[in-house]
Structures are given as C-alpha cells and as structure tokens.
Amino acid sequence: MGFLDEMKEKISAGDLQLSQDMVTKRWIWGIVVFIILTLILTIDFIPNQVNLEVGQVSPRDIEAPKTIEYIDEDRTEELKLKAAESVPKVYEEDVTVLKEVRKELNDFFTIIKKYSNIVEVDAKKIDKSLSLTEKISEIQGKTAINVTDNSIRYLLKANAETLNYVENKTENILTRYLSRGIKSDAMKQVKEQIEREVQSLSANNRYRHVIDELIQNLIRPNLILDKEATTKRREEAKEAVKPVKKTIHQGQVIIRYGKVVVQEDIKVLKELGLRHKQVDFIAILGLALIVFIFVSVFVIYVSQYKAKIVDDEGVVALLGILPILMLLFAKIMTFLELIDNPAYLVPVAGLSMLLAILVDYNLSIMATMALSFLVTLVTGAGVAGAAVALVGGLVGIYSVSKVTQRNDLVRAGFYVSGASVLTILAFELSAPPVEFLELLKSISLGIINGIIVGVVTNGFLPYLENTFGITSPVKLLELSNPNNQPLLKKLMVEAPSTYQHSTVVGNLAEAAADAVDADALLVRVGAYYHDIGKIKRPYFFTENQFSKENPHDKLSPNLSTLIITSHVKDGVELAKKYGLPNKIIDIIRQHHAKSLVSFFYQEALHDDKYENVNEEEFRYPGPKPQTKESAIIMLADITEAATRSKVEVHSNPGKLEVVVRELIRNKLDEGQLDESDLTLKDLDKIGTAFVNVLTGRFHNRVEYPEHLAEEMKGEANSNENSN
Template identity: 35%
Template structure:
C-alpha cells in the first residue's frame, strides 16, 4: 500500500478507476432492453414503452388530415365589380363616340356623299374596342345600338350599368356565374327599350357579369398552416401499453416497437453516451474537491485511494442487492446499506466530500434499482438514499465513538421510515399491511447494517491507510496505553506536565476551530522522549540532586535536545500515527535553549547560538504550534512563585511575542487574530488552574486532641 501511494501520478489513474467503477456498475441498468419478436406473431407478454418518444409518422398523418380538412378560402373582390362596370360604360361611350364621329363627317361632306351604313359603323366601333371584347360580343349585338337614337342609347347604357352594378355587388363564385347572368337578364327585362335594343343591352350585361368571389391562395395557406400548427405532436408515452399479451403483432404495433427501440435488430448508442456524460459530471465534482487545494501528491493519493475503495465497496453492495430484483423483489433496494459509504467518507475523509458522495450514491442508486419502473431512473429510491446518507453525515459529530456510529444507524433507520412513508402517501396507492411492514423492516435494517459495517470497516482503513480518526484518537488517549503508562510510571512529573499542556492545547484549538482532540492526545505523547533520561528534567527531579550541576553546559544541552529525537524514535518504534511523531519532532521548533546557552557563553565566548537550538523543523500545523506555545506557557507559569491573572496574561503574551520574533510560527497558517484568541484561551484556562485558594487556620492543640 505504501509503495502504491508513492507514485506521483497515481491520482490520475485513480480517477480513471473511479470512472470505470461507475460505468461497469451502471452499464447493465441503462442498456436498452430488446425483444426477440417478429411481425405477425403473437406477443407472449404485455409490452410497455420504456421511454417517451415522438411518433413522427402519426403526427404527419394527423397534420395531413388537418390540412385536408381546411376548405378553400374565397374573397369578394370589389375592384372586379368596379372594373366590369367601367368596362360596360366605356363600351357605351365608344358607341356614342362612333355615332358622333359619323354626324360630324355628315356635316363636312357634300350632300352628294352618302352617310356610313350600320355595318360600317360597327366595323369602326370594333376597331376601337379590344380584341378580347370583339371575340366575346358578336357584331349583331352592336348593330341595334349604333343605329338607335341617342336617347334610347343613353337609356340602355343606364339600364345595363345599373343592372351590372347591382349583380356584381353580390358574391359571385364561379359555380354561380350562370345564375348571376340570369339574374342580370331579369334585371333588364322590364327596361323601356325596343326589343332589339333590349336584346343587345342584355347581351352586353351578360358579358360584363364575371366571378368576383375568387380563390384566396394566401388566406387558404394561412388557414392550413394554422390547422397544421394546431395538431399536437403524437407521442408514445413512457409506460404506455404497446402490445397486449396474446395480441397479434401487426405492422402498426411493430412500427411502434421499433420506434421505442425494443426490436433486437436496432442498436443505439444514445444511452451509453448519456451515461458517459453523467459519469463525467460526477467525476467533475470529485476532481474539483480533490484538486481545489495544493496538497502534496502523497496525501492526495492516499485520500483518493481510500475514497475509491469506499466507493467501490458501496457500489458493490448496491449491485449485489440489485440482483434480487430479478426475482420480483422490485423494492429490495430499500434494504441496501448505502449510508455506510457516506459515514465512512465523513469519518475518514471530510464532511463536505461525504455530502457530495451522498448525492452521487443517490443518483447511482436510482439507476441501479430502476427495475420495474418506467424509465431509467427510480427517483423514489434516489430520494430515499439521499435523505438516509445526509442524515448519517449530519448526525456524526467531531468526537465519534462506536456508540455514536450505532446511534447514527438508528437515526438513519428512522429517517428511512419517514421517507418511505412520505413516498407511499404521495403516490396515494393501495398498500397491504404486509407491503408496508416489509418496507419498514427493510428501512430499519438498512440503517442498522450501515452502522455495523461502518464500525467493522473502520479499523481496516485506519490501519491500512494510517488514518488518525476520532475513534483512534480516543483509543490512544486511554491511560492504559503502554506508552502513557510508561510516561506515568517513569516520569510522573512529565505526565502531569503533558496533561496540563493537553488541556491548554485542546481549549485553544477549539477556540480557533482546529482539531482539539488531536492536540489533546498528541500533547500526551509530545515529551515521551524524556522517559529515556527522566532525572535530567526538572519536573521529575523530586528529592534528588540536579544532575546538570555535575555536567558542562554542552553535555546538558545534548541531553535536553536529545529528548526530541528520542521521542521520535520511540513513537516510530511503537508505530504511532505520523501526526504524533510530527508533534514530538516539531513542538520545540528551532527555539534556543537559553539557560544552557548563556551558561556556556559565560565560560566560552566562541559558543554559537545555532549549537543550542532544537533541530526542528518549526511547527507546520496549527495544532503543533499551539502545543508548542502551551508547552512553554505551562512550564513558565508553573515556575512562578505567586501567579496572578495579570502576571499570567503578561507572561503568556511575552512568550507568544518571543515566538513571533524568533519566527517560530512562520511555517504554520496561524493568523494574528487566531494568535490573540489562543492567548486569551490560555489565560482563561490558567486562571482556572492557578486560582486563589482560601487559607484555612491551623487547629489549636486542644482542638486537635479533642
């Protein structure tokens, strides 16, 4: 495992593994279902549409029917009526013009010259008229008009114009043209004209009557387009029955089966492309979380590898449970302990990642358990998983004992029951008591099994990945731990000092939002190196002479500085968490051993300050920095003869100021505001420890005897 995590670009491979896990888990559930069935055979079962699709053929048929149902649109053209009236008027005006020309010529010619005959006048008239008029009106029609009197001609003109205008003001479709011509004849039959003139006038009127109620192409096209637009798209709805059991597969049913993709001779890649996009979206969220911070590749590999294993185990559990869907246990998904994955991610990695993972499990579960529902997603099971996982994540706090995890399982069971109840009420369906009872039992089992599996998997992950979880910290804080027993029995003064530092560190860490439990338990072990030479440290020198009085400053310095490296070796030997090793190694940073430095300086001016500094490195985290300051503060306050609140605060501020000036806090991410909060927290804790006490008066000898 350690060798695997050391590969720099392992995280890229892990992202690919995560994508493969998702694709393999969901592939079989989104693969389109096909039916081996032929045309004109009997369907062995009732076939439902697996998805909603548009039936373009049926839609086009209905659109054509709507198009054909629209009648041709006609419009009354007033301009045609006006044009025909003007035409009749112009014909009569031309006749009058020809007659006047004849009269003028008669006056200018000699008396011996004869006037034009009626035929010649008609010829001259036809020369003035258009060929289309001459073709439709015979020469015999004009003869009575050119030879009649002016008064009768004017009377004929008025009668024809009036009759044509009256008839043409009405709608005259082409099918009613003959009827309209007969109506104009009736209009003129009582005109006070001679018979031959009346016949000619009637002929001209019949000629003038023409259809004025004509086909309107634009209006017709508009009406037909409106009819087409009014046709709703025909759809085959998801869950719609396509073929009943024992029904003949006719051409229409076969066409619909092919349309929804149920025929085995049809292949579509759309679902697989959609699944790929869904996985890409899921991976985007995971990658965004792991890549948003500039963390070392080793830590990233470790976290991502752990996440992939938890994810794979959870998906495997869902797939195993989903196999029971094949034997008519459609809602077996309610028993899957999906909340286990969310709880493990919360306990071993991060709460935000656990919330994201809860949503991912909800989506994946809705796909895996889609058997027996219409569509690719079972939204009921997705909602069920989402609420269950979020309940587990939000219930688990910072300090999670095994009993807390089991309580979380009970809360998940309760939430599962509530969600199932809500779903059943929303569906408003009829459920038997057996169904309701089985749902509730599965909901309770899912929550309890999730918590039990979480407790079971935790030690394996903690050991395999070197994770210092909350439960692990609580176990290491047990006074019966071999190292703590060693500190207590061999260096009781150091043990008491460590407990005081732990109290100070925990309260300060919690005040700024750091990991207080890590600081407390780490502080218990920070001076474990003193167990190698306990008598050389002042807190353990009870009723013995100080051994440093017999040593040179150089040797004393070496003994004191060695407790850091001795502690690191001892912690590594006992396979303690790396966080504890870092605390032991960094809690003095590169601070100066002032007492022995000044002592050495008095006897030798050639002493360098670097020789009397701790090897370091400087504190790298907030927790280690706080333990470092608390270590100095506790020792300094304990050495005060008469500590008061003002003296304590002044001393705490002085020590913190010295650390800042010595640049011991440069490599951790503490802010000045947080440092001020830490100082206040130290002062409050120390005031509670070194509070003033009532001095009890001594008893008199007589009272003692009594």
C-alpha cells in the same frame, strides 16, 4: 550568488516539482475513478452464455441463473386489445332524422295525391290532358326521393285506400326502426331486416316493392358514432388491464435439451440477460456523461471550499475508493434473488458516516448526494431508491457529528434504519395499490440497511484509518484514555510529573484551539503524547527531578543538550512502535521546532573549556510546526513550563499575561511559526486563551476565618450528638 541563495533556489524548485507531481497524480486518480464508476454503471456482469435462435435445437438444458419476475408484454397487449374490443361503441342520437324522414315521406305522397285523378289536393288544377308518362316525369322532378318510374306509376293508378295503406305502412316501419335507433355502422343489416319484413306484408307484390323502395331510400342512421368518446373508453379499458407477470425461479429449466427454440424461449432468455445484447453506445455515452457531471461537481466543490483536505494523499485515495466499493456493492445487490428493491439494501449511509468521521462533514453531504443518484442508476430504483439512500446518508452524518466511542456508530445505524423505514413507507403509501406483504418486505430491507451500516462503519473504520493514515475522532478519543493505552499509562507511572505537565499543556492547547477554530481534540491528545520520549530518561528532565542532585551537573553542555533534544527522536520511535497516528507523530516531531536549548548554550558560552561554540549544536532538529495544531502545542508547552517555574506570576494576572505574550512573541520573532497557518490575530487569541486557563489554575484559595471554622466544627459535633 551565495551558497545559501543557491540552496534556497534548489529547494524552491524541488517543492514546485513535488507540487506538480501531486497535482498530476490527483488528475490521473480522478480519471481512473471516473472510468471505473462508468464501467460499473454500463457493464453487464452476467456473461452471454446462450446464442440460440428461433428454430434451432437446444444442445443442453438451460437453467435460469437467478429468480426474476417480468411482464409478458405480448400477452398483456393481447388482453388489452380484447378489453378494448369488448367496450361498446359510443353513439350520439340525431333527433332530427325522424322528423326529416316523415316530412320527406309526407311531401312525396302529397305530390302523388296532387297528380292522382282520385284525390284533389289543392285548388290548383292539374292539366288533365297530361299523359301518365308526363305526370311521372313532373313528379320525379318535384320529389327528393329517388323512386323508380314503375313505383310512381303504381301509386298513380292505385285507389285511395291502397294509396293510404302504402303511405301508412311505410311511415309506420320507418318510425318504428328510427325510434329504436339505427347505428351508422349497421345500415346494411337494418335494410336487409326491413326488406324481409316488407316481403311478409299481405299487400300486393307490386305495392310491397313500392313500400320497400320508399323505405330503402328514406331510411338513414340516427345514432352517429362518437369516435372520440369510444376511443377514450377503450383506452380506459386497456389501462385497467393489469400486466401479466411471469416468474422464473433460479435453477428452473427454461429450455430443455433437444427442444426446438421458439420465440417465447428467446423472450425469456432476454429477460434473464442471457441473450447477446447489442451494445448501445448512445446509452453508454449518456451514463458516462452523468458520472462526469457528478464527479466534476464534487471536484469543483472540493477545490473551492475544501482544498486543504485533499492535501492528504490518503484522503484523496479514500474519496475515490469508497464510491467504487459502494457502487460495486449496489451492482452485486441487483443479482440477489428475492430482492425486489436492491437499492433499499445498499448502505450508502455507511460511506456517508465514514467520510464524516474520517474527512469532513460538509464534504460527506456532497458525496452522499452524488452517490445516492449513481446507486439509483445502478439498481434502477427510481426516485424512491434515491430518496432512501439520501435521507439515510444525511441521518447517518448527523448521527456521528458528536461521536465519542465506537458504540455510537451502532446507535447511528439504528437511526439510519428508522429514517430508511420512514422514507420507504412514505413512498410506498404514496403509490397505491399497497400490498401488505410487499410493504413488509421493503420495510425489512430498510431495517437491514441500517444494521449493515452500523456493522460496516464500525468494522471498516479502524482498517481505513490504518490503511490511509487518517485519524478519526473516535481514534483520538481512544488514545486519550490512559486505561486503554499502555504508552500513556507508562508515562503516568515512569514520568508522573511529565504526565501532569502534558495534561496542563492539553488544557491550554484545547482552549487555544477552540479560539482559532483548530482541531481541539487533536491538540489535546497530541499534548498528552508530545513528551512521550521522556519515558526513556525521565530523571534528566526538571519536572521529574525530586532530589537535589541534578544529573546534568556531571555532564558537558553538549551532552546534556543531546540528551534533552533526543526525547523528540525517542518519542517518535515510541509512537511508531505503539502505532500512534501520523498526526500525533508529527506533533511529537514538531513541538519544539528548531528552538534553542538556551540554558546549556549559555553555559557553554560562559565556560572557558569551549571555544567556537556552534549554536546549531544546541538546537532541536525540528522541523518547524507545519499546522496550527502543532504550533499551538509548541506554544502551550513553553508557556506551561515557563509559568510553572515563575512563582511570582501565579498570583499576579497582569504579570502572567505579560510573560505569556512575551513567550509567544519570542517564538514569532525566532521564525518558529513561519510554516504554520497561524496569523497575528490567531496568536492574540491564543495568548488570551492561555491567560484565562492559567489564571484559573493559579488563583489564590480563600482561607476561612478562625471563628467560621470553629462554628462549622461546633455544628458538626452537635449533629453527631443528636444522632
């Protein structure tokens, strides 16, 4: 095995180890983020300051640390029970009772009359030889009424007038009470009332006793309690009772020094979160599982569809830190006084917009969906809170889809305000009764949310870009404006032709990037800065040489090559000095790859002064382009330089296309594109895009015929004379 093969194996092993280390770091970071998010959801940040029990004496004044409004469950339940008790019972009338009672009474007196010596009831004769005792015994067997022997004896001995009186009085009293209705649970009271009424009759005492006995045996309820209907009405009465709300204001003394603690005090301490709470491990496990589900779904989505995005360690760090900061903010909001719906104030849309600008639009949508539910769990806002966060976040993402300047972020904040207010209004109106002041408070929170989103996004964006090394479209747009960028202005003044060259390269690169779905804005801005190193020695480069004297004529090929290739190193140093993003620095470093400076190499080969010419000494240091964007700029750079110098192709599109495709093929054959993501199909599209741009640049101007020029000149003169 040769030396080169050994080196290749070592490099491959090193790359594999580096890849494994990166994967390990990401797993560790993911676990850390999961743990922190779970802790934010489960830990109560208010310390347990009070450990008093009922009956103890308070050793100091205890004040409320925040303003709360809570429902007095005991008082509310007491009012509900009173409301239920005040509801009258529901009874159902049994209309057959009166008929049955009358029939039983009538049958009884029919039997009495039959056995009576005074009244003959039917043709069937009663044996007159029966004794009174025997008659009583037979009557007892034939009647359904449980009447004593004495009562039957009294009736058998009574005359017709007395017998009719007893029967009529008994029937009248029964009819009157049953007509008014007798409740099933009021029989005792009714019987006592009837007994008192019978005792007031003018009849003989023995017959009053008979009447009372008959009534007591025959009377029965005809209003039957409807338990189901009664229960339903009482439940409705309970539901109609509004909860008893109590308000504890921040700073209010809830237990004074020396006071004996009662159960009500303990209740208030619990509502304020000042009582020691038993750890609910089941609830903690449930919340941890919820966080795990959302984090897992997000990680799976990223690994399946956005794997290239997380190759950047800065992006990975950002994806973990932003949700942590947002949940911490949501937790803090829950402790602010006078905020009934803290979820309405959490700027989830700020995170959405930052991720959309710095990372990826689709990924920011996924993050917004997950974070909306987690924020709701922190604040306890329910469906309305999740909806406000989600809708605001989505509107924020769409609002920054075509951001061109930082002021657009402020405008996006107002869009978020409008969306939040509309969502809040929809949910508040859908849950009557609607209190105007409460509605106004909620709407104001939605407006403030959008303002916070605009301020947070605008303020955090530059710091996040610098901290995590992420370049946003806003930053790129700012870098493309020479009026605001001293380095670009310096290039315009000190190397104007290089600046013009960079502008044309930008046009070529942007068209090619659009054709192969690369970052068009990045390649344009990268093209503006790719030759920034030429500022140091502009006159050593062909486009900036305006006199016939060429400084390279006095230099050796090796020194000329060193000066030419050093513009890459000089460009990187300038870019770092002026704080250009890493993506632009990578483009500067890679835009010549390891290309050969062929002119000076050939000169060295044909010069007898040099022996054993080393080709590597005449190459750029590299590295080769690592991304589509860097490769496109490299191809656009050589294409612009070559076609500019070949005047014969300017008016011949066919020759122009041959030259362009040959330049691209040469770079491919040299292996300069091996480490980029460009495919052969991409290279074909890039070549077509280059040809289209250059054809438009080099097209021939149409000359006006002399007679047309004279005619137009004459018209201009006549117009002046008429005026």
